[in-house]
Amino acid sequence: MKVYFTFEPRPDLRDPLVDEFPEVEFTFHSRPDKGHLRETDVLVTYGEDLNDESIEIAKNLKWIFVVSAGIEKMPHQAIHNRGILVSNVRGIHKKPMAESILAHILSIKRALPFIYENQSKGVWNKKAQLSELNGSTALIIGPGAIGAEIGRLLQAFEVYTIGCNRSGDDAPFMNETHKIENLMSILPKAEIVISMLPSTPETKHLLTYEHFKQMSKDTIFLNFGRGDVVATDLLIRILEEKLIRHAVLDVFEIEPLQADSKLWKFDNVTVSPHFSSHSSRYVERSLDIFKPSLRKWLNGDENLDNKLDILRGY
């Protein structure tokens, strides 16, 4: 049984794994190597280093464990055709992402960019308008596992949370939940609007100019789902017209964001390079999910946690 990691965990994480599974031959190599691919039974990857050819070469491959939530860059059809099982680290992002979102909201409310700028100039300046998160209302569009964690933290700050999802069914840590088709009428109630929507045909360019017109001018809009929920040109227009107070963007229609994009330059935008799920504890947490799955696999049990349909995308 050969397990091939296309990245190299730190020794303090790798060694206990190797020790725990003496029956497994592990290879750790930070690039998908054809020789290793040819022989591997199980592939552990961030999901961005595979193509149709890799799948063709990997004749023995039966299971891909993706150390990521997004699988957009994987060769879906080739994996599906071979009937390779795919599972991922669903849920691993929720704590670091929710912390990033809280960090950005609190930073704006408590004037951290102002503090940093004045420090860099060596100026003692108290003339900022510091506001509070406490008592705000937040709308979370697409409140899945990550949205629930965001809701949980926001509620600790006594924020009223509104969820918006397809069904309109109650979602955890949301004070109320509505159907996404009622979005337009809910937007004026929230001064924090967070999109956690994935990229699907239904969510592409879902947010329109009219949606942003409905928001209050004090709104902080955060996109930590996928970039194509708003067209880039529309986003630029909204920021130019100052329809909202601030946009915090961790995702973009085209990534990396192009060097000449206007988005870099606005005062009322924060450009985060799609890394808000990163965490120094990420690999540790991934291996905590991987190990029980590998144990099951070795016991011939293919009913792994977080299995996904590669064509459907979740």
Next chain:
Amino acid sequence: MKVYFTFEPRPDLRDPLVDEFPEVEFTFHSRPDKGHLRETDVLVTYGEDLNDESIEIAKNLKWIFVVSAGIEKMPHQAIHNRGILVSNVRGIHKKPMAESILAHILSIKRALPFIYENQSKGVWNKKAQLSELNGSTALIIGPGAIGAEIGRLLQAFEVYTIGCNRSGDDAPFMNETHKIENLMSILPKAEIVISMLPSTPETKHLLTYEHFKQMSKDTIFLNFGRGDVVATDLLIRILEEKLIRHAVLDVFEIEPLQADSKLWKFDNVTVSPHFSSHSSRYVERSLDIFKPSLRKWLNGDENLDNKLDILRGY
């Protein structure tokens, strides 16, 4: 009955106050004017605009309502000698200050300064080490009302909270509490150390080089109490020697921090201009505390909330 505010609340806050107390003659004037002082019965002030002479002039003055927690800049002896009652807005700071502290900790953990810097250069750069607040241990030295609010929020992030106070008695939202004389042995356990200590003879220069030596190199130290708990020279030495990861300072021995202070220049320090209690909702909240006290006062009841001993300082 004359009530004199030495600041001017926004009309939407001032007008309801005036309407609620038709029997009171209010004056709002952003500077302590001798003519008004001479006639006032009640003074509402931020506590930084009075001296011995003001108290002498204000012959009718019987109650000073201080819209602040700190009363260091008030003429203590003159107020005491006249037997003027002093009350303040104790507790008003806890929500905005706790939010500022969370903002700073999360900003460092989730690499916001790195994000802002790369955005200003127009560079898409994911090469930051993002860590998590989740699962950390925090030590709060002097956990009063503000410390409890900090503890409450930290616990929402699954942080283990340790309080350190004079008595060692249990404090709210602290997983454990110790006597301050045991500080040295507790310091290695926490990677977040927050001082909320007031300035008193016992707290002056309480933190020594040895204390910082006890902290882990990853420690984030935050001082949001009073600046003289650490000598400025010592703080500079600690930052130069990189004994800790980062210091976030909202208070300083001398304020404003001198333009030529070395503290402005360190990468591992954040200089905040002693305004972390500021909030756009501050006056609103102050008036919410003031109104019931004024009602009592008009009814001849001098047993006001948040009365304090001007000489003792709390």
